Each structure stands twice: as structure tokens, then as C-alpha cells.
Amino acid sequence: MNSKKYLIVFSLLGFLTIALLTVFACGDYFSEPAFGFFSANVSHTEAYTPFYRNTESLFNDDVKMDNLHNFDSTNIASWYHFFDKKIAFKDLEKVVYKFSKPEIDTMLLSVRDKQNPASVKLKGNSVLTYPNSSLILDFLTYLNFAKLCEPYSATLFENWRIKCEAWAIERTRIEPVTKKNYLKFLFESGEKLSRKTRSSFIWERYMFQIGRLYFQSGDMKSCCRYFERVKGKFKTRQNIKYRLMSYAAGAYLRRHNYARSNYLYAMVFDKCPELRKESVIxxxxxxEADFNATLRMAKDNHEKSVIWFLLGYNDPQRGLRKIYELEPKSQLLSVLLTRYMNIAEENFSMAEGREWRDRSLSPIKDINKLYEYSTTTIPDSDLTFIKNIADSNNTYQPYLWDIAAGYLSTVMHHYTDAHEYLNSAFRKAADDVLVRKQVRLLRFYLAIEEAEKVTPALQSYLYKEFKWLARNDDVLGGEFYSVQEWACGRLAAKHYSSGQYVLAECLYKGIDPSFYSSEAKINRLLKMMLNKNKSEYERFALGYRQWGPDAVYNYLGYMALQKEKPETAFEKFRMAETAAGVDTGAFYRYNHRTDYSYSGTLVSDPFLTSIREREPKEWESMKGKTPFTKLGVAKKLAELFTKAKQDPKNSATEYFAIATVYYNMTYFGNARELYQTAVRPLGIIDFYYGGFDKKLTILDCSLAKKYYQKALHAATNVELKARCCFMLARCEQNDFYVRKPANYKGDFRAGKYFRVLKSDYAHTKYYQEILAECGYFRKFSSK
Amino acid sequence: MKPFPRFIFFALFIAFVSFSCRNSSPDPGRAFYYWKTTFRLSVTEMKLLEEMKITTLYIRLFDVDIDKDAKCAVPVGQISFKQLPDTNLRIIPVIYITNKTFLVSDEKQIPNLAAKVLYQINFLAGKGGFSYNEVQFDCDWTESTRDKFFAFLRAIKPELQKSGKKLSATIRLHQIKYYSKTGVPPVDRGMLMFYNMGKLSPTSVRNSIYNDADADLYVKSVSSYPLPLDCALPVFGWGIQIRYNRIIKLLNETMLADLAACGRFNHVVKNSFIANESFFLHGTYFMKNDIVKLETTEPALCLKAADKVAGYLAPAQRTVALFDLDSLTISGWEGNEFEKIFNSF
Structure with a gap:
């Protein structure tokens, strides 16, 4: 679909565009990657590749600055064959495109009379040594005429007009290029010269020059009339006739004779591959009357098919039916079926895509909907139609209809039919490598759709197919990863439904939101990772997420810290250091450390507090010091816990240190390394992509609060008490910002501990420091 | 004129205004937008202008967009005058500039573009045989193009001031609400476009042209906008052509009238119609099962919009403009319905 076109149409509605832009300007609305299993290549209609379905606009040739040189190589090749390959290709190129008009004149004189000297540059050109000098004279005379026409017919006329004529201020400065008398001279001499040549090849080129000149000079009526006059006189099989025809089609279009214009475009499309895109546009x-009139102009069923193809480009369902009636063996039918399939695919996978993006869809509840193709977008009548043609076996590529019928039957859950049609396709084109691959791919899709449970037998089949797919991306046209993603998602849903949570989570991350809060489930994952005799399918699934036991241990370490078990955390962090990455067998191999966010060392000092939140240079305090490690922090915490347990009354500083580590282990602290793991890579990136789930433990300051309160209770030193109060106030502040309603725009509302600070600790030194640094508190205290 | 009678006139005017208007606003100037490429008023349109005592006509003269091939800003869809506007009307030229124009244009090209646009306005005003005392620019600028658009306006403004002309810009609702972010254009007045507030969607039942729920999200910000505001209200409709649950085209009212007459659609629900066969109409292809969803502004809806926004506009002399003047739309309206809308202010 050419979305750009619609934008152009509606630019006139400027005042109205806001709503429109919301939809159209949003790039991904149109360019959303729709992935599927149908490969356009299997139809072997490469010449029609631009007319396959593509989310890119058909005419998005941004790299091409203009259309002036589209035929340069075709032209030279035609002349080359015209001169029986006796003139060097390069020499022809020079004469036709590089030499100026005076140079051509000189060559002309030199051929006419050998006495006339030619410069060294021209002398070496093999045009001058061609045996038939009268033919060369004709050729050079024609070129001379073409060069005269060039300024009018082969310049960027449209651009020139747009650039210079549209702005009134600039129009006055431009002299009108259309010099009527000169054009008249050109038309007359073109006709005169054309009568002199005996070569029909050259004669046809004169016709082209004259016809194009009519068009480019804006005389559409003469262009049409001229074409109708000469159209029957073309004898050679050159594409020049159709190039002229496309100008005539354009001229008829400008004269609003749509029926004739469309007929000519259809004929150009049929006969001149170079101009197919232009014909479609x-x-x-x-x-309807124009279209019916165009059909009436068709001389036979083939011409009618072409016309229906051009309509079918936008409406394949209608086009397919009509062409099948008229010309079942037409190659165009294969092209259109390919296009139909890709559009259908886009529709049923995009319908799914939209639902998938809809966040209201719960991954657990609607798990089977997540990767299921929508059956509502394929009308039953289409499937019946395609099946009937497949059964009748009378088309240009019968296997293609079997493939289509097999695929669509799978989408519609008619699995018996699907098997039959795929088998039939295989039988009909067993020696076609691409067809064999396509059928294999569709059987893979069918196997996944058909299975209620992913049995071990199915698993080993799937593993083989995944492996094969990775090596045979050609059949998918580069869509291997999206197909793999689809397959993994669909399989994850099936695993989940049958209680295979680990495989489900491996193949679709986040399928089970509670997975990583459950130690039992994590241990099952770890067990599968460490199992030396795991199946290849399990290896594949584990490898799909690209992280191994090291990441799991790091995560378990964090969980142990959350449970106030620093000894366990120490053990887990130690195991993470020695654990290798995951070995996934032959498919993927990640034997290096896979926890990419893993860092044994911390950037900052986790025992440090500062008044200013996120002290920008707090890492500088670590300069020249031995950095803290996860292991070190766990060990130190264990010691602090032991000391505090033994003598809780005299452990204010220990409690304060424990509290500070817990504070720094939240999103608000400085020790993110403690919670960032590949398992749940929480951090600034998650915040960037749509924020946090408010229930995340890293947003929860309760452990910090618990130990700051213990420290406050045990402390005898007022300065330390003031510090505790301030940190508790900060926890309150964080809670406030996490829990405040989405539409709340105001400032922080002070909780208990700002008041305690003000009433009980105003005499401390620390209080003065807070006043100097903390704007919130300053504001609060001044009230 | 001598000072005395002038004073009398002024005093009378004040008295008249303070007795006759709610919100103690003066009677609004009555205006219509004219948004077609050919200027030719039908009898109905002319009659309406006269009966409604319309004093002002905002006429779109041309769009400015980037030409894909030439890669430079060009005027597009220039108006051609098949008839000259009534000289009794105050004509305000409107120029729509695509956001892309400013995205692509270099900052250095802005003064040059401003000069070209001004020349073009005068050129077309000459063709239309009218003089003007205000120019309006319509651009859905974004944060990335704001600076260039504002630079453009700043380049235009002194040129207009030389001949005592005013500069105005259309203001979209999101620009009102987030003006600290989107900026306030350096113009004399803003034209609040109180419509196109909802999202255009193939499935939504909300009217994207005007609906109360979306209006409520924005309307409260109107009173705090730092520019004097005129107000534009919708009296148009469109059809949304939907295929496979995707929007593929917007259809204008001429097209809708002919679609209604062609008998190839079945009514599905409220405002949706489904094509019962495939066919071409005026160059657009309708595929069997295409859905056309109509969104229109009935008189009652427009009055609702007027009532809603009027309360939030600071009392001041302003113009109330209806978008847009089109026989097809207004043929379904009664004269007093327009009267009610203007009287809401």
C-alpha cells in the first residue's frame, strides 16, 4: 500500500491533518514487520519481484535522482546488436552519451568525406571504421537530431517546472523554454529525416523522439494523435514502441481519457518489463465505466488478463478469479497468488500483532492468543477458491496452489487438508529445491500448530528443524529470526499450558511473571542448565535466552540478600564467579561468561550515604581505594549481622551500615551492581523503556527503613540519630514518588521524619548540613 | 472624523456590548474558512454568508511542502479564483505549511522562504482582487521544527508590520495544553482549532472530529494560554475508508455524497457502511467489504463544542470561524443553528 500517496492527496486538507498525522506519520503503523511462512521466491516469478507485497512503497526509489538514464544501457545494447557487434560497446557509449553535438558533426563530415579531418579523440572511435558508411551516416544524422531534441525532451522538465515556476517571485526571472517555432522546426525536420533513412530500426527511433517531444513540450493532443498514426508501423522487436506507447498513455491520462490510457499502460506492462512499475503507477x-471500456479494448483473453492483473494489484481476490477464468495458464496468476498470500499473511499476523501489543492482554490468561494467527481475516470463499484451483491442477504452477491451500488450511486449523495439500505440492515439484524447502517449512509450522503437547518426539523433530532453518534462510528471504521468534512464542504457550514452566520461560521471556519470584522454579531452571544429559531441544531452549548458570547464581545471591541471608548470598555469588556460561550444544554456543551485566566489583562505596540524592561524583570517593566486591559486601554484611545479633543494644553503627547497604541496593542507591543480572537486567534501560513495575523489590525501601529504625533506636549519639532520621525521611520520599497517583503533579509531601528532624535534632551539626544541601527540607523547615 | 461623534459611537458600542453578551464578551466577528483549490461560491454559500452576517473569510491560498524530486519547498495546490471574493468581506489569507517543510529546510533558507511566501501571498491576493490586513499560518509544528517555524514567523512579521498587517497562527489543542513545551508562536493572535482532538482509529466509536471526552482533556488549558485567541469550530465531516481493519483513505464530502447515491453500500451499524461489491469511484477503488465510517459534525455537536469552549475563553473581542464553507455540509443546517453557535460566545 502506498501510504505516501494518501499523504499527498490530503496535504490539501492541511487544516484537518492533525488526526491524520497521528495515524499516518506513525511509521510503524505501516511498516510493521509482518512475518510469515510463505516465500515469494517459490513462485519463480523473479521478473515481477517489485509487485510482490512489500511494506516498502513500490516506487520508493529514493536513491535514483531522476529517470533520465533508465534506458542508457538498453539503448547502447540495442545499437551494439544493430551494428552486428562490430562497433565497440564503449565507443558507442561515447558517441551516444558523451560526445557533444559539434563532435558528432565533425564525425558526420568525416564519414561523408574522408578528406575532412577528425581529431585524435574521434579518430580512434570504431564508429568511423564501420564498413557500411551509409548506415553510419544515418546513425550519426539521427544522433544529431536526438541531440537537438535533448534540451526539451530529456531534461528534468517536471523539476524545472516545480522549482522555478511555482514560486511567483522566481517565475519572472526565467525565460520560457518552450519556443514554439523551434519546436515546430524540430517536428518537421524529424519527419523529414525519418523519411530518408532506410533502416526501420533508426526510423522507429525518430518516431520515438518526435512522440516524446510532443509529450514533453506539453502538447498532449498531438502526442496521442501522433502515436495513433505511427503505432502500426513499428516492425522491429525493440522495446522502443512501448516506450513511445507509455508517453501516449501518459498523454491520454492528462487528457482524461482514462480508458485508452489504462489500456495502453496495460500493454506496456505486458510487453516492456523495464516500464512495468511506471505502468502500475x-x-x-x-x-467503473472507464475500467469496463478498457476491458472492451482488449483484443484477446491475454490482454484482458493483463488488465485484470493491474486491477488485481490492489485487489488480488478479484484479479485472481477473473484471470483464472480467462487464462488459467497465465504466469500473472502465479504473481498475483504470491501477492495475495503475502497480503493475507500480513493480515492474519498483523491482527495477532495488534493484540499482542495490547498490554491489557495478560500473557498468562491469553497465552494461546499471543502467537496464534487470526483466522478471521481469511474469508472461507478464498480458501475454497484456492483449494478448487489446486484440485483442478490446470494452472501454470499447480504446486503453488497446493502450497497456498496447505498453508491457509493450517492457519484455519484444517490440519488433514493441510497435510494433503503439502504432500501434493511435494509430489508435483519434487525436483524443485525451493519448493521442497517451502514444503518443509510449512510442515514445521503445521507440526507446531497441530500439536496439543510438545512431546519429546516432537521436541527432537523441532530441534532438527530449527537447526535446518538456521542454515536455510534463503527460503525465508531473511526472516529467519522473526519466524524463529514466532515458533518459540507459540511453543512457549504450549509448554506453559502443560506445566513445563522452565521451557516456557526460556522460549518466551516474561510468559510467567511470577517465575523469578519463585525459588522453586528458578531451581528447576538451574537443574536443567546443569544437567549433563539434557536433550538437544532443551539446550536449544536454554540457549535461546543467551545466559547461563552464572546469571542465575547472581540472581539467587540478590534474592538471598533480600531475605537477609548474607551467608547464602556469599555462597551464590561465589558460585556465580566459578560457573561457566551455558552450553547449548551445536545450535548456539555461549561458553563465555553470559551474565553481561555481571560485575564482581562495585563502582561506588555501598556503605556510603550522602545528603544529596545521586551524588554525581560519589564514585570519585573510591579513587585510589580497593573497590568493593559483591563477595566482600556479602561477607561484611554477614559480620555486621552477627555483631548486631550478639549485642543489639550497642550496635547502632552496625545497623546503620546494614541499612545503608540495603538502601544502596535499591534503585535509589549507588550499588546497582548488586541487583543487575542478565536474568532480570533492571536498571536505567528498563526505566527508559516504559518505567518500572511499581511492585519491584528494587523500588522498595522497607529493608533499609527497618534497619535505619533499629539504628535510630539503638543510637546514643544525636548526630547519628539525625542521620538515621534523614535517611528514613528519604525512604519516605522514595515511597511517596513510587506510590503517588499518575496525575499528581505537585511536590513531595513530607512524612513523619522531616517533622522529627525539625523538632528533635535542630541543634545538631548534621541538621545544618541538611539545611545547606537539601532543598526539600529547607522548604519544609521554613514553613 | 471629529472626536466627539467618535466618542459617542464608542460609548454606544460599549453599552451595546455589555448588555447583549453573556460572559461580557463583545459579539464575536463571524467567519468561515474556505479550504478549496478553486474559489467559486455557490448560491447557497453566498446566501449563507449574507444571512449570517459573516464579516470575515479565511481563504487558504496554497500549501507549502517539500517536493520529493526537487528536494526544496514549493507551493502546492494553489487556489485559482474563478470568481472574486466580495469586497465587503474581510479576507484573511491562510497558508498551510507542512511540518516536513521545516524538518527538511535549512535554517539559513528560512528568510528566503519567508520572502517567497510573502510574494506568493501578494501575487495571489492580486489575482483574487482583495487586500488584507492579517495573514494566518497553519502548521502542526513539533518540538523539532518549532525553532524554524518560529524563525519563519519572525521573518514574516516585520514585513507585515510595515503595512500595518497582523500575523496569526493556528493553534492546535495539544499546543495549548503543552505550551511550555511546544512554545508560543511569535504572532499577534492565535486561532484555536477546537476540533480534531481524538485519534483517528478504525475501531474507535468516538468521533475523532469532536467528542466531549477528548475535549475535556484539553479545554481547561485554554484559559491560561498566553495569546489572544480566536476560535475555529468544525462544520465538516469525512469518511474513513477501512480495509482489513486498517485506515487507507479519508474521503471528502463530495465523495461521500456520491457514495451514498451509488447504492453499493449496506448499512452496518450507526455510522458505518460496508461495500457490497468492488468498484471504482472518482479514482478511488472500493473493495468488497471495505468499510466506510462516517464522522460528521451535526449542528447539535458543533453547538456543544461552542458551549464547552466559550466558557474557557477570556472575555475579549474575537473572531469565531467555522471550518469550512461547503454547500454540501451546510445544506443540512438551518440558519438559526449557525446563529446559536455564534451566540454561544
Missing amino acids: GFHPQE
């Missing part, structure tokens, strides 16, 4: 009936 030019073809646009205005009313």
Missing part, C-alpha cells in the same frame, strides 16, 4: 481508472 499510471494505471488508475476513475470510474
Whole structure:
């Protein structure tokens, strides 16, 4: 679909565009990658590749600055064959495109009379040594004429007009290029010269020059009339006739004779592959009457098929039916079926995509909907139609219809039919490598759809197929990863439904939101990772997430710290250091350390507090010091816990240190290394992509609060008490910002501990420091 | 004129205004937008302008967009005058500039573009045989193009001031609400476009042109906007052509009238119609099962919008403009319905 076109149409509605832009300007609405299993290549209609379905606009040739040189190589090749390959290709190129008009004149004189000297540059050109000098004279005379036409017919006329004529201020400065008398001279001499040549090849080129000149000079009526006059006189099989025809089609279009214009475009499309894109863009009936009139102009069923193809480009369902009636063996039918399949695929996978993006869809509850293709977008009548044609076996590529029928039957859950059609396709084109691959891919899709449970037998089959797929991306046209993602998602849903939570989580991360809060489930994952005799499918699934036991141990270490078990945490961190990455067998191999966010050492001092939140240079305090490690922190915490347990009354500083580590282990602290793991890579990136789940433990300051309160209770030193109060106030502040309603725009509302600070600790030194540094408190205290 | 009678006139005017208007606002100037490429008023349109005592006509003269091939800003869809506007009307030229124009244009090209645009306005005003005392620019600028658009306005403004002309810009609702972020254009007045507030969607039942729920999200910000505001209200409709649950085209009212007459649609629900066969109409292809969803502004809806926004506009002399002047739309309206809308202010 050419979304750009619609934008152009509606630019006139400027005042109205806000709503429109919301939809159209949003790139991904149109360019959303729709992935599927149908490979356009299998239809072997490469010449029609631009007309396959593509989310890119058909005419998005941004790299091409203009259309002036589209035919340069075709032209030279035609002349080369015209001169029986006796003139060097390069020499022709020079004469036709590089030499100036005076140089051509000189060559002309030199051929006419050998006495006339030619410069060294021209002398070496093999045009001058061609045996038939009268033919060369014709050729050079024609070139001379073409060069005269060039300024009018082969310049960027449209650009020139747009650039210079549209702004009134600039228009006055430009002299009108259309010099009527000169054009008249050109038309007359073109006709005169054309009558002199005996070569029909050259004669046809004169016709082209004259016809194009009519078009480019803006005389559409003469262009049409001229074409109709000469159209029957073309004898060679050159594409020049169709190049002229496309100008005539354009001229008819400008004269609003849509029926004739569309007919000519259809003929150009059929006969001149180089101009197919232009014909598709030019073809646009205005009313039903135009279209029917175009059909009436068709001389036979083939011409009718071509016309229906151009309509079918936008409406394959209708086009397919009509072409099948008219010309079942037409290659266009294969092209259109390919296009139909890709559009259908886009529809049923995009319908799914939209639902998938809908956050209201719970991954657990609607798990089977997540990766299921929508059956509502394929009308039953289409499937029946395709099956009937497949059964009748009378098309250009019968296997293609079997493939289509097999695929669509799978989407519609008619698995018996699907098997039959895929088998039939295989039988009909067993020696076609691409067809064999396509059928294999569709059987893979069918196997996943058909299975209620992912049995061990199915698993080993799937593993083989995944492996095969990775090596045979050609059949998917580069969509291997999206197909793999689809397959993994669909399989994850099936695993989940049958209680295979580990495999489900491996294949679709986040399928089970409670997975990483359950130690039992994590241990099952770890067990599968460490199992030396795991199946290849299990290896594949584990490898799909690309992290190994080291990441799991790091995560378990963090969980142990949360449970106030620093000894256990120490053990887990130690195991993380020695654990290798995951070995996933032959498919993927990540034997290096896989916990990419793993860092044994901490950037900052986790026992440090500062008044200013997120002290920008707090890591500088570590300069020249031995950095803290996860192991070291766990060990130190264990010691602090032991000391505090033994003598709680005299452990204010220990409690304060424990509390500070717990504070720094939250999102608000400085020791993110303690919670960042590949298992749940929480951090600034998650915050960037849509914020946090408010229930995350890293947003929860309760452990810090618990130990600051213990420290406050045990402390005898007022300065330490003031510090505790301040940190408790900060925890309150964090809670406030995490829990405040989404539409709350005001400032922080002070909780208990700002008041305690003000009433009980105003005499401390620390209080003065807070006043100097903390704006919130300053504001609070001044009230 | 001698000072005395002038004073009398002024005093009378004040008295008249303070007795006759709610919100103690003076009677609004009555205006219509004219948004077609050919200027030719039908009899209905002319009659309406006269009966409604319309004093001002905002006429879109051309769009400015980036030409894909030439890669430079060009005027697009210039108006052609098949008829000259009534000289009794105050004509305000409107120029729509695409956001892309400013995205692509270099900052250095802005003064040059401003000069070209001004020349073009005068050129077309000459063709239309009218003089003007205000120019309006319509651009859905974004944060990334704001600076260039504002630079453009700043380049235009002194040129207009030389001949005592005013500069105004259309203001979209999101620009009102987030003006500290999107900025306030350096113009004399803003034209609040009180419509196109909802999201255009193939499935939503909300009218994207005007609906109360979306209006409520924005309307409260109107009173705090730092520019004097005129107000534009919708009297248009469109059809949304939907295929496979995707929007593929917007259809204008001429098209809708002919679609209604062609008998190839079945009514599904409230405002949706489904094509019962495939066919071409005026160059657009309708596929069987395409859905056309109509969104219109009925008189009652427009009045609702007027009532809603009027309360939030600071009392001041302003113009109330209806978008847009089109026989097809207004043929379904009664004269007093327009009267009610203008009287809401």
C-alpha cells in the first residue's frame, strides 16, 4: 500500500491533518514487520519481484535522482546488436552519451568525406571504421537530431517546472523554454529525416523522439494523435514502441481519457518489463465505466488478463478469479497468488500483532492468543477458491496452489487438508529445491500448530528443524529470526499450558511473571542448565535466552540478600564467579561468561550515604581505594549481622551500615551492581523503556527503613540519630514518588521524619548540613 | 472624523456590548474558512454568508511542502479564483505549511522562504482582487521544527508590520495544553482549532472530529494560554475508508455524497457502511467489504463544542470561524443553528 500517496492527496486538507498525522506519520503503523511462512521466491516469478507485497512503497526509489538514464544501457545494447557487434560497446557509449553535438558533426563530415579531418579523440572511435558508411551516416544524422531534441525532451522538465515556476517571485526571472517555432522546426525536420533513412530500426527511433517531444513540450493532443498514426508501423522487436506507447498513455491520462490510457499502460506492462512499475503507477481508472471500456479494448483473453492483473494489484481476490477464468495458464496468476498470500499473511499476523501489543492482554490468561494467527481475516470463499484451483491442477504452477491451500488450511486449523495439500505440492515439484524447502517449512509450522503437547518426539523433530532453518534462510528471504521468534512464542504457550514452566520461560521471556519470584522454579531452571544429559531441544531452549548458570547464581545471591541471608548470598555469588556460561550444544554456543551485566566489583562505596540524592561524583570517593566486591559486601554484611545479633543494644553503627547497604541496593542507591543480572537486567534501560513495575523489590525501601529504625533506636549519639532520621525521611520520599497517583503533579509531601528532624535534632551539626544541601527540607523547615 | 461623534459611537458600542453578551464578551466577528483549490461560491454559500452576517473569510491560498524530486519547498495546490471574493468581506489569507517543510529546510533558507511566501501571498491576493490586513499560518509544528517555524514567523512579521498587517497562527489543542513545551508562536493572535482532538482509529466509536471526552482533556488549558485567541469550530465531516481493519483513505464530502447515491453500500451499524461489491469511484477503488465510517459534525455537536469552549475563553473581542464553507455540509443546517453557535460566545 502506498501510504505516501494518501499523504499527498490530503496535504490539501492541511487544516484537518492533525488526526491524520497521528495515524499516518506513525511509521510503524505501516511498516510493521509482518512475518510469515510463505516465500515469494517459490513462485519463480523473479521478473515481477517489485509487485510482490512489500511494506516498502513500490516506487520508493529514493536513491535514483531522476529517470533520465533508465534506458542508457538498453539503448547502447540495442545499437551494439544493430551494428552486428562490430562497433565497440564503449565507443558507442561515447558517441551516444558523451560526445557533444559539434563532435558528432565533425564525425558526420568525416564519414561523408574522408578528406575532412577528425581529431585524435574521434579518430580512434570504431564508429568511423564501420564498413557500411551509409548506415553510419544515418546513425550519426539521427544522433544529431536526438541531440537537438535533448534540451526539451530529456531534461528534468517536471523539476524545472516545480522549482522555478511555482514560486511567483522566481517565475519572472526565467525565460520560457518552450519556443514554439523551434519546436515546430524540430517536428518537421524529424519527419523529414525519418523519411530518408532506410533502416526501420533508426526510423522507429525518430518516431520515438518526435512522440516524446510532443509529450514533453506539453502538447498532449498531438502526442496521442501522433502515436495513433505511427503505432502500426513499428516492425522491429525493440522495446522502443512501448516506450513511445507509455508517453501516449501518459498523454491520454492528462487528457482524461482514462480508458485508452489504462489500456495502453496495460500493454506496456505486458510487453516492456523495464516500464512495468511506471505502468502500475499510471494505471488508475476513475470510474467503473472507464475500467469496463478498457476491458472492451482488449483484443484477446491475454490482454484482458493483463488488465485484470493491474486491477488485481490492489485487489488480488478479484484479479485472481477473473484471470483464472480467462487464462488459467497465465504466469500473472502465479504473481498475483504470491501477492495475495503475502497480503493475507500480513493480515492474519498483523491482527495477532495488534493484540499482542495490547498490554491489557495478560500473557498468562491469553497465552494461546499471543502467537496464534487470526483466522478471521481469511474469508472461507478464498480458501475454497484456492483449494478448487489446486484440485483442478490446470494452472501454470499447480504446486503453488497446493502450497497456498496447505498453508491457509493450517492457519484455519484444517490440519488433514493441510497435510494433503503439502504432500501434493511435494509430489508435483519434487525436483524443485525451493519448493521442497517451502514444503518443509510449512510442515514445521503445521507440526507446531497441530500439536496439543510438545512431546519429546516432537521436541527432537523441532530441534532438527530449527537447526535446518538456521542454515536455510534463503527460503525465508531473511526472516529467519522473526519466524524463529514466532515458533518459540507459540511453543512457549504450549509448554506453559502443560506445566513445563522452565521451557516456557526460556522460549518466551516474561510468559510467567511470577517465575523469578519463585525459588522453586528458578531451581528447576538451574537443574536443567546443569544437567549433563539434557536433550538437544532443551539446550536449544536454554540457549535461546543467551545466559547461563552464572546469571542465575547472581540472581539467587540478590534474592538471598533480600531475605537477609548474607551467608547464602556469599555462597551464590561465589558460585556465580566459578560457573561457566551455558552450553547449548551445536545450535548456539555461549561458553563465555553470559551474565553481561555481571560485575564482581562495585563502582561506588555501598556503605556510603550522602545528603544529596545521586551524588554525581560519589564514585570519585573510591579513587585510589580497593573497590568493593559483591563477595566482600556479602561477607561484611554477614559480620555486621552477627555483631548486631550478639549485642543489639550497642550496635547502632552496625545497623546503620546494614541499612545503608540495603538502601544502596535499591534503585535509589549507588550499588546497582548488586541487583543487575542478565536474568532480570533492571536498571536505567528498563526505566527508559516504559518505567518500572511499581511492585519491584528494587523500588522498595522497607529493608533499609527497618534497619535505619533499629539504628535510630539503638543510637546514643544525636548526630547519628539525625542521620538515621534523614535517611528514613528519604525512604519516605522514595515511597511517596513510587506510590503517588499518575496525575499528581505537585511536590513531595513530607512524612513523619522531616517533622522529627525539625523538632528533635535542630541543634545538631548534621541538621545544618541538611539545611545547606537539601532543598526539600529547607522548604519544609521554613514553613 | 471629529472626536466627539467618535466618542459617542464608542460609548454606544460599549453599552451595546455589555448588555447583549453573556460572559461580557463583545459579539464575536463571524467567519468561515474556505479550504478549496478553486474559489467559486455557490448560491447557497453566498446566501449563507449574507444571512449570517459573516464579516470575515479565511481563504487558504496554497500549501507549502517539500517536493520529493526537487528536494526544496514549493507551493502546492494553489487556489485559482474563478470568481472574486466580495469586497465587503474581510479576507484573511491562510497558508498551510507542512511540518516536513521545516524538518527538511535549512535554517539559513528560512528568510528566503519567508520572502517567497510573502510574494506568493501578494501575487495571489492580486489575482483574487482583495487586500488584507492579517495573514494566518497553519502548521502542526513539533518540538523539532518549532525553532524554524518560529524563525519563519519572525521573518514574516516585520514585513507585515510595515503595512500595518497582523500575523496569526493556528493553534492546535495539544499546543495549548503543552505550551511550555511546544512554545508560543511569535504572532499577534492565535486561532484555536477546537476540533480534531481524538485519534483517528478504525475501531474507535468516538468521533475523532469532536467528542466531549477528548475535549475535556484539553479545554481547561485554554484559559491560561498566553495569546489572544480566536476560535475555529468544525462544520465538516469525512469518511474513513477501512480495509482489513486498517485506515487507507479519508474521503471528502463530495465523495461521500456520491457514495451514498451509488447504492453499493449496506448499512452496518450507526455510522458505518460496508461495500457490497468492488468498484471504482472518482479514482478511488472500493473493495468488497471495505468499510466506510462516517464522522460528521451535526449542528447539535458543533453547538456543544461552542458551549464547552466559550466558557474557557477570556472575555475579549474575537473572531469565531467555522471550518469550512461547503454547500454540501451546510445544506443540512438551518440558519438559526449557525446563529446559536455564534451566540454561544
